[in-house]
Amino acid sequence: MKRVQFSHSPIPYLFIAPQIIIICIFFLWPAAQAIYQSFLLEDAFGLSSQFVWFKNYKDTILNDAWLQSAGFTLVFSFLVTFLSLALAMLLAVKANEAIQGARTYKTLLMWAYAIAPPVAGLMGNLMFNPLIGDLYYFLNAMGWDFNHKLDSFDAGFVVVLIAVWKQVSVNFIFFLSGLQGIPKSVIEAATIDCKSSLRRFWTMTFPLLAPTTFFLIVINITYAFFETFGIIDTTTAGAPGGSTSTLVYKVYLDGFRGSDLGGSSAQSVVLMLMVLALTVIQFRFIERKIHY
Amino acid sequence: ATEVQWWHAMGGRLGEVVDEIAVKYNESQSEYKLVPTYKGGYEDTMTAGIAAFRAKQQPHILQIFDAGAATIINAKGATVPVADLLAEHGDGFNKEDYIAGVRNFYADSDGKMIGMPFNSSTPLLYYNKDAFKKAGIANPPKSWEEFEEIAPKLKEAGYIALAQSHSPWIFTENFHSRHNLQMATANNGYDSTDVKIMYNNPELKMHWGKVKEWLDKGWYGYYGRAWGDNQDAFIQQKTAMWLGSSGSFGGLTKSAEFEFGGSFLPYWKSIIDEPKGTFIGGAALFTMAGHDDEEYKGVADFMKFLTSPEMQYFWHKETGYVPITNAAYDLAKSDGYYKTTPDAEIGILQLNQPGGDWTKGYRLGYYVQIREVLYKHYDDIFAGKTSVDDAFAKIEEESNDLLERFNATYN
Amino acid sequence: MAEVKLTNVNKVYSNGAHAVRGVNMEIADGEFIVFVGPSGCGKSTLLRMIAGLETVTEGDLHIDENRINDVSPAERNVAMVFQNYALYPHMTVRGNMSYGLKNRGDSKEEIEKKVIAAAKTLHIEDFLDRQPNQLSGGQRQRVAMGRAIVRNPKVFLFDEPLSNLDAKLRVQMRIEIKKLQRKMGVTSIYVTHDQTEAMTLADRLAVINNGQIEQMGKPIELYKDPKTLFVASFIGSPQVNLISVQYDGKLLKSGSLEIGGFDGLPIAEELVLGLRPEHLRIDDQGKLAMKIDLVEQHGADNLVYGTLEGAKNEDGDDLELCLRLNQDQEPTIGETIKLGYDHSNALVFNKETGKRLI
Amino acid sequence: MAEVKLTNVNKVYSNGAHAVRGVNMEIADGEFIVFVGPSGCGKSTLLRMIAGLETVTEGDLHIDENRINDVSPAERNVAMVFQNYALYPHMTVRGNMSYGLKNRGDSKEEIEKKVIAAAKTLHIEDFLDRQPNQLSGGQRQRVAMGRAIVRNPKVFLFDEPLSNLDAKLRVQMRIEIKKLQRKMGVTSIYVTHDQTEAMTLADRLAVINNGQIEQMGKPIELYKDPKTLFVASFIGSPQVNLISVQYDGKLLKSGSLEIGGFDGLPIAEELVLGLRPEHLRIDDQGKLAMKIDLVEQHGADNLVYGTLEGAKNEDGDDLELCLRLNQDQEPTIGETIKLGYDHSNALVFNKETGKRLI
Amino acid sequence: MLKLNWHAISGHLILILGAIFMTAPVWVAFMSSTHSAETLFREGLQAWPGGHFFENYNEVLFVEGGVMKRVTASMMLWNSFILGIGFAVGKVVISMLAAYAIVYFRFRLATPLFWIIFMTLLLPLEVRIIPSYEVVAGMGLLDTHTGLILPLIASATGTFYFRQFYKSVPEELLEAARLDGANAWQFFIDILVPISKTMIAAILIIMFVVGWNQYLWPLIMTTNEDNYTLVIGIKQIYQVLSEGGELPQFQKAYALTILATLPPVIVVLVFQSWFVKGLVESEK
């Protein structure tokens, strides 16, 4: 808040009104509906419904399919987050060091930001297509009996690879700016204090990037939870055997494909709670702890 | 002109034919304008239709596939039964006009037709004649026992013997019909929503045990869940045989660069001596409630156009879906179509094979998800992650949970 | 403790900037050298080459007998204090001070001993477990110093270490640095553009201009005996008064102003006469007449600003003059006073070349 | 041109901070007033209340006859120059200077005339169409000044307007501001914590401490005749030497040090003796003995630092003393010299209350 | 010296591999889009240009039935463009106003309203999509640009970007403006908006990309083919591919992929520095 502010009058309300109105109509009301819906057992066409308290939760959360999906979501999020962060950090550190061609590298490494997840998914899908996919053949030629349509590990490999590919750019951009935010003189001081560049990385660069890293962890987890929807929908669609279905994708499958509104709303609510928890962690823990 | 909106799931070649039908219809009269819209796959289309209905934006005609039948037919008030529609707004409706095989699947428990079985298909065996020649095999297998005999030869000739595009439809639902086995209690679900699945039976488990065995032997190929994954493998001549839909016929004639033939869906001699007919797959056109009479008149008018022998014959010829009226079938026969293209008749012949107690069809709620359950466990069987017994125990349990939820929803 | 030798050192940056042009310098063991000069003259570049943070384009660097051009910074045995301190923000004060020692493999006890000792010297024992962001500017400065001294380096390098502090603290830290260096006797090189710091800290002062050493020597020498106009105007505060003049063989002339008493100057060339404010005095017999514009009372002394009558500056405006008086002399504004000066203190330069003539 | 009057002005911020505590002040037409004091003492708050940027919690503000407590900032007819200049970054210099005039509805020609006139005065005519980011620090400062004078305000307010400039430019701009204010004769209030600026600019200086005016008067008065210990130590550079002493009825004592010549001081109370560096002199008869630690040669004069023998400071260390000599007196380090001073210049304070006794 | 070089060389090697990793798929997609369906079907993906560039792109872009029944890729491009721009502009305008109120005014409901806005960051559209659909439908906004864009705007990311930015605007600017007689609206229009220019541009770019790339929501809420965006086109062509039936039109899928990728990539590359600045500063 500013030291000097305009004092109260109807003006601020006018300025904030458009946003609030849109939020109320298109956010709060639907969100409330989703919560309400999660207590209803309703036919697909909305012609009849009954209030069933937590039946939907009981039926759809505490079953194998959901737990499997939750398990996959966690592993998937972890892998996507870890791999894309690690790769992006490596590339950012190198790009930051590079003197020649730095601009070209940066451009080539960040442009994938603009690609939509489903577009990335389709591209990956075709790369792994058993009919024409180079990667499919390559992996099989390498002696890996690769079949992502059949093998859930291979399918997981595909979605993780594409999701990582899509996310590296964002992380790269942030790491690069994080690196540029480290005062040059601190790195120079470390150069005088420490001979080994690897050691310097682990003792200086890495900890100094921690705020960026933690911020990105949250961004990446959110990404893996929600934005990979388009990737999954255009690569495996959750197959084989629902083993690559994230929680959001399952919400969509059950609610849209399966016309089970109550059940999918219940899952949505659980997801909301998970995001909420994530945010609280971000605020409570990370924001406070790591800030120089 | 009054617009009639038709949401369908006919992609690719099928979609082109749908558009041609629309053009023909719109040219045939000026009172109504038919607007077909492709809404994606069967699931997508159903989803879109339901969402639109909830939002009171439903189209006039919505194509719903077999697995969605229970959902839409149980939603009383969501549709105008086609029987009523034609009786009220058209020239009347006579069930007997339709071929036997399609009368029941989209009808309610009293036998009243709710949806118009537009694109009716049935699973067929397609085989690559070149491959068969190369392997020195004369005829496609009639039974799975025969299949097991020729599969090694095909393998030797460098082919994977078989692939299949829809395990729930072909290797589960129609398996029951072909062998005249009960799928679910309560008369396959027609009599009540309080129903239990009966998939956990020795015959089906035997079959899946075999399929897994074939996969391991290299006789069976699995290229993914998507319909096209497996069809493409056949087109690319990786597999010598492919179980697909009679509706795939039109597309195959365009894309396959080899000679192929069609044949009946194989059966197990060990289960049944004389196989029964299969039941129809594909989808039906449902008239959505909530429009005014003038529009319904248009819908009825279009339905009449669509079911005219000429249109049905056109549709049948272009796509491979069966003609749904007797008149159309007769027209095709009299036109000599089956003389030049005998394979095109196989679907309808198979549908018209003698029926049994369990060949009318099924009516099961949340069946889209039940199919997901099937896929999941079949995938697991293929991957060797579970035994057939365990898989079917799970299928039974999970399917029954879904059926229970559906029952709770509608009562 | 070490001698530092620079032989014909050049630096050309990759963008072509020729930042250091043939610098030669010998620094004796224990000497305190200050580099001073305007912004961009190459002070930092020179220092950073000695530290090993920039490569040397041409020439040689020696510490004692060793040529260090290709030695890594960590092995040169130098310590550097940066303008913004460059403390490791994620480490405690203790961590900051011990980092370099750890890396070179000192034992734990040894490190602890050295850190404690350095912290005592600098009065920062109480903050050893704080992080830099919990310290005030002055405390951070001390930690930066501590990090340098704990390594017991052969050479201390300082790049404007005080310019982020406020005036008062700057004076105080300046004195501490000087005392510390005296005590430890470590050869030190100190970069600044503050001429007070330069004057007061240096054993010898190198005035750098455009990548070259303009003059090097004791501060008071440079003050009293600048070799160039640049050095004269750079050293001394308030700045030396400069009057553009020409010599006609007898008199120095500027507009209607005529000043005698100079011999042996080149005739009809552009010259500059330099008179330091503290060398001017009110003198009714004086040859310079100044109209007073402003009197600043600084307490101990007064600075009087005004225009020199007759002379013009380069823009054609009246030439401004500054005169330093002690606190009890307070001329009134608007008044015109006569000024005298001691000929022995007057400086005359060739305007073109900047070389000092007298 | 206006008089400004503050009557019992108080400011309590919404967080409870009592930043200004009952300030009374009358500023005459055309006077140049400087507020000086340590950080956080309330200088800016006071200034911003006059500008109308902060509400007045208690008390009255008058400009001429009008009570302005509730007048909007734009209608008070004041102009303000900010520390960071607060130029509108997207407007040209011309745009910056005319924005306020436009808002109050001046005609185009009128605005143009005023802007040109102000730009001439400040020598920024050539930059009128540049944007602030194309200007140097000093030029920006001038534009900020221009934006203020173009409005022809009754009162100029300055909040540390020079602290973002480097030392040299600061001196130059300081002189310009002073001259400009002289020329325009506009009542001005200037906030700084730089005591040189304060001394040199002010007609009258208000030393503020903890929200209150500690002393107000002519700079040289405050220097020579500080009413409190705070004022004495705040004004003067180098700072006054302070020696904790007690009076035994005859002598001032600190440790083994005994200083005579003072009368009528309270006995056995904690006192502080203040001696300015420039009032000390080398005197073999002197009563103070100083061991020399450091000599700083500033050119015109030398500052000598050392410890006063006998006396201890509050930490029990040797008491440090500073002495100012002119350039040709250069005592050697380590030597002990005797110092004398003029009794008339010595200051004595009550340590507890800070009040000056002599 | 030698050691230093190795370090640099390994760095370049890593960067080159990284660049290949990030660009190869798009390169292959582009090259494959210039071959015929037959070539792809028989020989797999192509790494070098083929002779069907004009044919494929022409068919996809301009021929009805080239991808969808009626809608051509050029139409979808236009729709994507509208969505991208509409979303970006709408978001920027609304969030600038809201952030202004939050940062520069003290008013009674400030805190609760702030929290309401903040909450929107927590719940992505995906988890409330069905009721959102019903709300939009209820307002008769299905198949309209308004209905497409407004619910997406409801998330307040932009507001936080601007809030962050406004907070970094020196306070003195407001003070100077007040002394210059500017009222709240004048300050906003005369000072704040112009100095936010680069920030506005940066956020416009980011939001354009975000809008352009929307997937699930447009998929669900556009029923009329004429309103399909390219990303939906991708979904549909994927659907057709997976249904099989005829020779898979991989080349069209790739052409569509390239078309869907090109505009946002160009925008990001052309405005690279703004975009990076905006992205980084706003997220912090």
Ligand SMILES: Nc1ncnc2c1ncn2[C@@H]1O[C@H](COP(=O)(O)OP(=O)(O)OP(=O)(O)O)[C@@H](O)[C@H]1O
């Ligand atoms: N990394 C670099 N690349 C290219 N040119 C540089 C680089 N660093 C400095 N320079 C140029 O070299 C010259 C000398 O710079 P240097 O930093 O040594 O000046 P300096 O005397 O320290 O100035 P300051 O007082 O402003 O710190 C300048 O012209 C500068 O622009």
Ligand SMILES: Nc1ncnc2c1ncn2[C@@H]1O[C@H](COP(=O)(O)OP(=O)(O)OP(=O)(O)O)[C@@H](O)[C@H]1O
């Ligand atoms: N907006 C505010 N809200 C609460 N307290 C404030 C505010 N502004 C200033 N203060 C407090 O009021 C006191 C005086 O602040 P002020 O800014 O007037 O000091 P100052 O003398 O100008 O200091 P400086 O030299 O650092 O600018 C300080 O204790 C400060 O913390």
Ligand SMILES: O=P(O)(O)OC[C@H](O)CO
């Ligand atoms: O591909 P179709 O139209 O024959 O349909 C097959 C199945 O019935 C889909 O459920």
Ligand SMILES: [Mg+2]
């Ligand atoms: Mg420098």
Ligand SMILES: [Mg+2]
């Ligand atoms: Mg202040």
